[in-house]
Amino acid sequence: MLSTSQKKDGMSPDGKKTELLIPGREQALAVQAVMLDLDGTLVNTLGDFDLALNNMLAEQQWPSVERERIGRWVGKGSPYLIREALLHLGKGNNGVVDDELYERIHTRYQEHYDQINGRDSHLYPGVKEGVQKLHATGMKLACITNKPTWHATALLQQLGIAEYFSCIHGGEFFPRRKPDPMPLVETARILGSAPADTLMIGDSANDSQAAHGAGCPVVLVRYGYNHGDPIEGVPALGYLDSLADIQLQP
Numbered sequence: 001m002l003s004t005s006q007k008k009d010g011m012s013p014d015g016k017k018t019e020l021l022i023p024g025r026e027q028a029l030a031v032q033a034v035m036l037d038l039d040g041t042l043v044n045t046l047g048d049f050d051l052a053l054n055n056m057l058a059e060q061q062w063p064s065v066e067r068e069r070i071g072r073w074v075g076k077g078s079p080y081l082i083r084e085a086l087l088h089l090g091k092g093n094n095g096v097v098d099d100e101l102y103e104r105i106h107t108r109y110q111e112h113y114d115q116i117n118g119r120d121s122h123l124y125p126g127v128k129e130g131v132q133k134l135h136a137t138g139m140k141l142a143c144i145t146n147k148p149t150w151h152a153t154a155l156l157q158q159l160g161i162a163e164y165f166s167c168i169h170g171g172e173f174f175p176r177r178k179p180d181p182m183p184l185v186e187t188a189r190i191l192g193s194a195p196a197d198t199l200m201i202g203d204s205a206n207d208s209q210a211a212h213g214a215g216c217p218v219v220l221v222r223y224g225y226n227h228g229d230p231i232e233g234v235p236a237l238g239y240l241d242s243l244a245d246i247q248l249q250p
Contacts, residue, residue, distance in 0.1 A: 016138075053109060075227060078109060078147075117155055127244075140191045144184065179210045
């Protein structure tokens with residue numbers, strides 16, 4: 001539990017920083033804590049999104065949506081995913097989805113996701129090694145995702161890495177979600193670190209936008225979703241092929 005003074009000044013008790021070496025970056029990055037995105041960064045969850053969404057659409061006797069298209073909708077939370085799917089299927093009017101239809105379909109989607117969470121998801125190569133390495137430095141780690149907190153927590157427990165995180169914050173945890181900077185600012189405060197000393201690792205423009213808005217340094221992985229666009233076009237301090245590529249300054 002953080003003390004009142006720690007919460008107020010946003011610093012860890014001793015102000016200690018860990019120097020990380022990022023591929024392609026000459027100068028080490030000194031940080032006190034690390035925040036990581038989930039979908040597309042820690043875990044390849046596209047199979048679960050495919051199962052939940054298309055099972056729900058089949059229930060409604062609507063056409064299925066191909067997995068590649070679903071991947072472009074991942075990252076902004078299930079409200080965005082459901083609205084995009086409904087618009088794609090012609091269930092909207094002038095780009096707007098009826099609220100009653102949206103609420104009904106979103107509820108059914110979440111119920112389907114409850115049933116399959118983790119069934120077709122797996123850690124990306126190097127994730128467990130990278131997370132263990134960061135955790136072993138003594139830094140606090142947080143997972144910040146737009147996925148509901150209960151889905152995120154259950155999934156990370158199932159995949160054996162939940163224990164490395166001091167906190168897991170889903171899309172409903174704060175009043176606003178990424179790309180709004182609020183989740184990052186508030187999570188850094190909870191971790192006891194100033195935003196400028198808290199590294200964000202993600203896979204998309206959402207994570208970059210949130211980090212820049214919060215004043216956090218950001219590094220992006222190349223293997224994620226990013227709405228189907230090349231990740232190198234998104235501003236970041238560096239780009240990773242694997243979390244295991246992050247090294248500690250000797």
